[in-house]
Amino acid sequence: MTDNRFDFRLYMLQRLSALLMVPFVLVHLGVMIYAIRGGLSAAEILGRTQGSLAWFAFYGTFVVAVSVHTALGLRAILGEWAGLRGKARDGLSVVIALMLLALGARAIWAVTMGGSL
Amino acid sequence: MSQPVVPSRTRADGEKLSVTLERGGPDGASYRQTFDVPAYDKQTVLDVVSWIQQNADPSVSYRFACRVGMCGSCAMMVNGVPRWTCRTHVSKVAKGGAMELAPLRNLPVIKDLVTDMDAFFDKWGAAEARHHPSQTRDDPIAAIDPDSPERQIADAAIECINCAVCYAACDTVAGDPDYLGPAALQRAWTLYNDAKEADPEAVLDAVTAKGGCHSCHSIGSCTAYCPNALDPVSAIAGLKRASAKRFFGARKR
Ligand code: SF4
Ligand code: SF4
Ligand code: FES
Numbered sequence: 001m002t003d004n005r006f007d008f009r010l011y012m013l014q015r016l017s018a019l020l021m022v023p024f025v026l027v028h029l030g031v032m033i034y035a036i037r038g039g040l041s042a043a044e045i046l047g048r049t050q051g052s053l054a055w056f057a058f059y060g061t062f063v064v065a066v067s068v069h070t071a072l073g074l075r076a077i078l079g080e081w082a083g084l085r086g087k088a089r090d091g092l093s094v095v096i097a098l099m100l101l102a103l104g105a106r107a108i109w110a111v112t113m114g115g116s117l
Numbered sequence: 118m119s120q121p122v123v124p125s126r127t128r129a130d131g132e133k134l135s136v137t138l139e140r141g142g143p144d145g146a147s148y149r150q151t152f153d154v155p156a157y158d159k160q161t162v163l164d165v166v167s168w169i170q171q172n173a174d175p176s177v178s179y180r181f182a183c184r185v186g187m188c189g190s191c192a193m194m195v196n197g198v199p200r201w202t203c204r205t206h207v208s209k210v211a212k213g214g215a216m217e218l219a220p221l222r223n224l225p226v227i228k229d230l231v232t233d234m235d236a237f238f239d240k241w242g243a244a245e246a247r248h249h250p251s252q253t254r255d256d257p258i259a260a261i262d263p264d265s266p267e268r269q270i271a272d273a274a275i276e277c278i279n280c281a282v283c284y285a286a287c288d289t290v291a292g293d294p295d296y297l298g299p300a301a302l303q304r305a306w307t308l309y310n311d312a313k314e315a316d317p318e319a320v321l322d323a324v325t326a327k328g329g330c331h332s333c334h335s336i337g338s339c340t341a342y343c344p345n346a347l348d349p350v351s352a353i354a355g356l357k358r359a360s361a362k363r364f365f366g367a368r369k370r
Binding site for chain 1: 328329332364
């Protein structure tokens with residue numbers, strides 16, 4: 001990268017994605033406890049999430065933040081522990097981000113939109 | 118009345134230390150060599166190396182100048198830990214009468230216990246850790262309030278002796294050849310807070326470039342091992358805060 005401040009921008013992106021995930025994680029934990037305590041069945045849960053734009057937006061943003069944050073963390077590890085530099089490191093990090101994004105997107109689509117189509 | 122470099126206060130019990138040196142240079146393979154050194158009271162690690170060089174093997178290379186913790190040239194790995202050897206007492210570090218000495222970690226070896234510190238000093242330059250004058254010699258001397266919070270922050274790190282102990286202790290330096298390291302970044306933080314510094318934004322530019330303050334993982338080995346009890350990890354945290362604020366548009370002055 002010719003941009004000298006590229007790494008610093010990624011650092012800010014990792015901090016901001018972490019910041020974003022704080023409320024997401026809390027709500028996600030709360031929802032899980034609520035669903036289990038209340039004894040909701042899988043069908044009942046799907047009945048509430050399917051077709052819901054709100055849940056789609058919530059978990060969609062969550063998945064994007066997780067993909068970005070995780071890939072950036074692994075990018076640092078790939079550099080310091082595996083000795084990868086330059087394009088090899090950046091390329092592998094992008095692949096990791098896309099894989100996480102694909103996995104997450106598939107799950108969200110199935111839970112929120114899948115049934116309504 | 119000055120003391121000889123190697124005092125003759127050998128202990129009455131005739132006890133010996135077993136001292137293993139890691140030797141060799143960039144061209145020859147490194148090897149280990151063990152010496153028996155007479156023990157005496159209040160002996161420093163540097164005294165031990167001096168005794169070996171003066172009495173057992175004159176070809177042993179090592180570096181020192183002041184012997185009082187001022188010049189920063191005598192640091193070595195002592196039993197695997199980076200230390201200033203002129204102010205480290207053998208009694209504090211020897212294990213069962215034995216001690217292992219090696220050249221400082223994270224720097225290339227020139228010969229035996231002498232490392233090439235160029236990379237360490239070059240990074241001070243790369244961190245823009247140099248004063249940008251705000252006035253000329255013809256201006257009246259600006260009054261600085263020693264109690265102002267900014268001056269207190271700047272003062273916190275001025276006792277750095279450039280010994281590179283923190284640089285040797287840092288795992289991020291070990292893993293990332295671009296990383297500027299704790300000492301250079303700490304000096305950059307000092308300058309950033311100096312009221313007489315003309316260009317604090319240039320300092321932030323330098324420490325947010327590749328290998329800058331954002332590469333630090335805040336584990337704090339630098340602060341744990343600094344022989345002068347300085348606190349580079351907090352200085353680096355200050356740089357991270359200042360550069361994050363600037364990311365959102367804040368400027369210092
Ligand atoms: S806190 Fe930062 S500078 Fe200090 S040892 Fe850890 S990574 Fe290195
Ligand atoms: S911060 Fe401490 S350990 Fe690092 S170079 Fe300065 S005096 Fe040595
Ligand atoms: S010889 Fe100067 S600091 Fe140790």
